[in-house]
Amino acid sequence: xxxxxxxxxxxxxxxxxxxxxxxxxxxxxxxxxxxxxxxxxxxxxxxxxxxxxxxxxxxxxxxxxxxxxxxxxxxxxxxxxx
Numbered sequence: 245x246x247x248x249x250x251x252x253x254x255x256x257x258x259x260x261x262x263x264x265x266x267x268x269x270x271x272x273x274x275x276x277x278x279x280x281x282x283x284x285x286x287x288x289x290x291x292x293x294x295x296x297x298x299x300x301x302x303x304x305x306x307x308x309x310x311x312x313x314x315x316x317x318x319x320x321x322x323x324x325x326x
Contacts, residue, residue, distance in 0.1 A: 279315045
């Protein structure tokens with residue numbers, strides 16, 4: 245059975261991409277927060293220019309799995325190959 249630590253260990257060894265989030269495009273749907281297998285994405289307490297709380301990711305803890313990119317309906321998450 246998989247637990248969160250085994251998922252994190254696996255994903256850490258498989259870093260594929262670097263994630264960046266455009267806070268001004270984000271509408272705060274939180275799909276990326278739910279999709280992140282390591283709970284590394286959270287919602288900012290601040291608001292963007294549109295008045296939405298936006299998603300933030302800690303790049304040092306990001307595994308680069310890309311799941312957040314796949315679920316973002318507003319295309320505010322970008323991925324770069326390492």
